[in-house]
Amino acid sequence: DAIPRNLPADHISHYDLNKLASTPMAAYNKERVLILTPLAKFLDGYWDNLLKLSYPREQIELGFIVPRTADGDAALRKLEVAVKQVQNPKNTKEPKFAKVTILRQDNEALESQSEKDRHAFKIQKERRAQMAVARNSLLFTTIGPYTSWVLWLDADIVESPRTLIQDLVSHDKPVIAANCYQRYYDNDKKEDAIRPYDFNNWIESDEGLRIASTLGDDEIIVEGYAEIASYRPLMGHFYDPNGDVNTEMQLDGVGGTCLMVKADVHRDGAMFPSFPFYHLIETEGFAKMAKRLGYEVFGLPNYLVYHFNE
Amino acid sequence: DAIPRNLPADHISHYDLNKLASTPMAAYNKERVLILTPLAKFLDGYWDNLLKLSYPREQIELGFIVPRTADGDAALRKLEVAVKQVQNPKNTKEPKFAKVTILRQDNEALESQSEKDRHAFKIQKERRAQMAVARNSLLFTTIGPYTSWVLWLDADIVESPRTLIQDLVSHDKPVIAANCYQRYYDNDKKEDAIRPYDFNNWIESDEGLRIASTLGDDEIIVEGYAEIASYRPLMGHFYDPNGDVNTEMQLDGVGGTCLMVKADVHRDGAMFPSFPFYHLIETEGFAKMAKRLGYEVFGLPNYLVYHFNE
Numbered sequence: 001d002a003i004p005r006n007l008p009a010d011h012i013s014h015y016d017l018n019k020l021a022s023t024p025m026a027a028y029n030k031e032r033v034l035i036l037t038p039l040a041k042f043l044d045g046y047w048d049n050l051l052k053l054s055y056p057r058e059q060i061e062l063g064f065i066v067p068r069t070a071d072g073d074a075a076l077r078k079l080e081v082a083v084k085q086v087q088n089p090k091n092t093k094e095p096k097f098a099k100v101t102i103l104r105q106d107n108e109a110l111e112s113q114s115e116k117d118r119h120a121f122k123i124q125k126e127r128r129a130q131m132a133v134a135r136n137s138l139l140f141t142t143i144g145p146y147t148s149w150v151l152w153l154d155a156d157i158v159e160s161p162r163t164l165i166q167d168l169v170s171h172d173k174p175v176i177a178a179n180c181y182q183r184y185y186d187n188d189k190k191e192d193a194i195r196p197y198d199f200n201n202w203i204e205s206d207e208g209l210r211i212a213s214t215l216g217d218d219e220i221i222v223e224g225y226a227e228i229a230s231y232r233p234l235m236g237h238f239y240d241p242n243g244d245v246n247t248e249m250q251l252d253g254v255g256g257t258c259l260m261v262k263a264d265v266h267r268d269g270a271m272f273p274s275f276p277f278y279h280l281i282e283t284e285g286f287a288k289m290a291k292r293l294g295y296e297v298f299g300l301p302n303y304l305v306y307h308f309n310e
Numbered sequence: 311d312a313i314p315r316n317l318p319a320d321h322i323s324h325y326d327l328n329k330l331a332s333t334p335m336a337a338y339n340k341e342r343v344l345i346l347t348p349l350a351k352f353l354d355g356y357w358d359n360l361l362k363l364s365y366p367r368e369q370i371e372l373g374f375i376v377p378r379t380a381d382g383d384a385a386l387r388k389l390e391v392a393v394k395q396v397q398n399p400k401n402t403k404e405p406k407f408a409k410v411t412i413l414r415q416d417n418e419a420l421e422s423q424s425e426k427d428r429h430a431f432k433i434q435k436e437r438r439a440q441m442a443v444a445r446n447s448l449l450f451t452t453i454g455p456y457t458s459w460v461l462w463l464d465a466d467i468v469e470s471p472r473t474l475i476q477d478l479v480s481h482d483k484p485v486i487a488a489n490c491y492q493r494y495y496d497n498d499k500k501e502d503a504i505r506p507y508d509f510n511n512w513i514e515s516d517e518g519l520r521i522a523s524t525l526g527d528d529e530i531i532v533e534g535y536a537e538i539a540s541y542r543p544l545m546g547h548f549y550d551p552n553g554d555v556n557t558e559m560q561l562d563g564v565g566g567t568c569l570m571v572k573a574d575v576h577r578d579g580a581m582f583p584s585f586p587f588y589h590l591i592e593t594e595g596f597a598k599m600a601k602r603l604g605y606e607v608f609g610l611p612n613y614l615v616y617h618f619n620e
């Protein structure tokens with residue numbers, strides 16, 4: 001049985017990691033899913049989407065890490081209200097999450113968080129190093145011996161299929177990323193449209209490897225910037241609206257917007273490097289580390305989730 | 311306050327990582343210490359020494375990971391008997407540990423564990439990669455948001471000062487290693503004697519760096535073998551019986567026999583690489599990773615703990 005044998009009377013907990021499964025039948029097998037979200041802003045769209053997920057809520061734990069900024073203060077207040085409403089014992093209308101952990105970051109965060117500011121190339125390295133540390137703190141302090149799956153879900157993912165968890169685990173991959181898009185209004189065509197958002201899901205290219213070989217030990221490549229043209233094939237560009245939603249592609253870099261990870265991958269040691277690791281950091285460095293640990297990394301180009309549009 | 315605000319009624323736990331301290335006044339401040347032990351053999355000497363430690367037991371959590379071998383089965387049975395005796399609610403004579411977690415490893419372990427076999431150079435890489443994964447599984451699944459310190463203590467450390475925890479934390483270092491020695495009988499001198507045991511505590515040398523620069527990407531250096539003469543100064547050789555027990559020295563590699571780590575170092579992402587990381591793995595790779603994360607690593611050459619002698 002995958003259920004821990006708990007002996008709270010004498011304060012001993014036994015866990016057999018061999019019997020802990022991460023399977024495509026996760027819901028049926030009552031496998032625990034830990035949803036982890038670094039959260040600098042609280043968006044109603046994120047929360048509503050989260051509550052709509054159809055995976056059994058009793059098997060879901062939530063973990064948040066909130067930065068120590070004015071934005072973070074505001075986000076924390078909204079998050080607490082939202083969480084308390086669902087988890088209130090008097091609220092008998094809906095199931096509760098198995099556990100909710102809210103961490104407050106201990107380091108200073110970069111204050112400005114407009115999409116333009118945070119995407120400026122020169123501040124990316126510091127910003128992503130901070131995000132890496134935040135993700136690690138959240139991961140190390142919330143993953144338990146009973147966790148089967150970890151879903152990294154950014155706080156600005158406002159739309160996904162309700163069956164997100166079941167769909168991602170059904171592929172039975174150590175690491176698998178959804179394709180993160182964004183809705184916008186196309187001013188030329190005068191119509192609603194979608195465009196790729198997360199450019200951290202990519203396949204390594206010869207040019208990427210060549211650039212890496214020219215870099216100093218502490219230099220990094222971050223994908224999605226004209227300053228470094230790596231010609232890496234980006235999953236964002238592989239979306240085919242007529243294609244099979246289950247199409248898989250192998251990846252070398254991943255983003256953290258919507259990423260399912262078998263807990264054993266993390267348990268073996270895969271974390272988010274805040275220092276250059278093969279010239280990669282944060283989620284892109286995580287993908288490389290998972291591969292160094294012997295795991296394969298995949299993406300689903302035709303399986304879309306949507307990022308908020310400021 | 312460093313004490314988590316727990317709201318079990320609505321299943322929310324709040325933790326402010328900024329208010330979680332790891333200080334030299336750990337016992338006074340009621341800081342939680344997590345003692346982590348990979349355990350292939352259960353030695354009475356280890357357990358007796360552990361029970362003699364004078365740090366308040368209510369602030370200590372224990373975590374063990376036991377391999378899936380015949381030796382592991384036997385060790386687990388003995389460990390369970392020992393733990394149950396201390397933690398038995400009817401045992402009102404002595405304080406209880408705050409929590410005890412016992413993990414069973416999920417991968418196959420190398421069966422032979424004689425000192426000679428496990429030290430053979432050619433099997434060190436595979437063996438230490440397995441140990442790294444075991445340490446990571448143990449770490450990721452037991453460190454909590456309230457953990458202030460992690461003490462790595464091998465299952466064959468059979469003698470240490472009773473104030474081990476207080477002594478190590480009093481140095482207030484991110485990572486600090488005791489000097490692990492071994493008692494033996496000197497046949498020439500016909501007397502009891504001591505000798506250095508753990509050779510993974512070292513300072514990088516020019517020759518070590520030179521050797522590393524000649525290695526292929528996937529090759530490693532493990533310290534303590536004539537096959538690779540790195541001329542790294544080893545802490546084991548710095549012991550001065552007349553010296554100040556509080557003498558500190560900076561290290562570049564560490565062993566895991568008796569190693570105190572501020573929990574934030576792990577939380578930031580420092581783990582035990584099972585793949586070559588700067589040509590280092592396991593605890594030696596951990597030291598390098600802690601340094602890449604911006605932390606300093608120390609050892610106490612005159613502060614001895616003793617390894618069992620088979």
Ligand SMILES: Nc1nc2c(ncn2[C@@H]2O[C@H](COP(=O)(O)OP(=O)(O)O)[C@@H](O)[C@H]2O)c(=O)[nH]1
Binds near residue numbers: 154
């Ligand atoms: N804890 C924490 N979360 C942050 C911080 N900055 C951003 N986030 C969150 O981390 C995720 C990714 O950040 P975001 O700014 O959306 O990145 P982008 O969409 O890739 O530009 C989102 O869920 C943010 O709410 C921070 O400093 N600390």
Ligand SMILES: Nc1nc2c(ncn2[C@@H]2O[C@H](COP(=O)(O)OP(=O)(O)O)[C@@H](O)[C@H]2O)c(=O)[nH]1
Binds near residue numbers: 350351377425
């Ligand atoms: N979980 C686990 N622990 C192990 C395994 N092999 C050794 N250990 C434990 O890991 C620690 C270090 O191993 P040991 O064989 O003493 O290494 P050495 O003294 O450096 O040769 C000790 O506490 C062992 O009991 C293993 O395969 N799995």
Ligand SMILES: [Mn+2]
Binds near residue numbers: 154156307
């Ligand atoms: Mn975002």
Ligand SMILES: [Mn+2]
Binds near residue numbers: 464466617
């Ligand atoms: Mn040993």
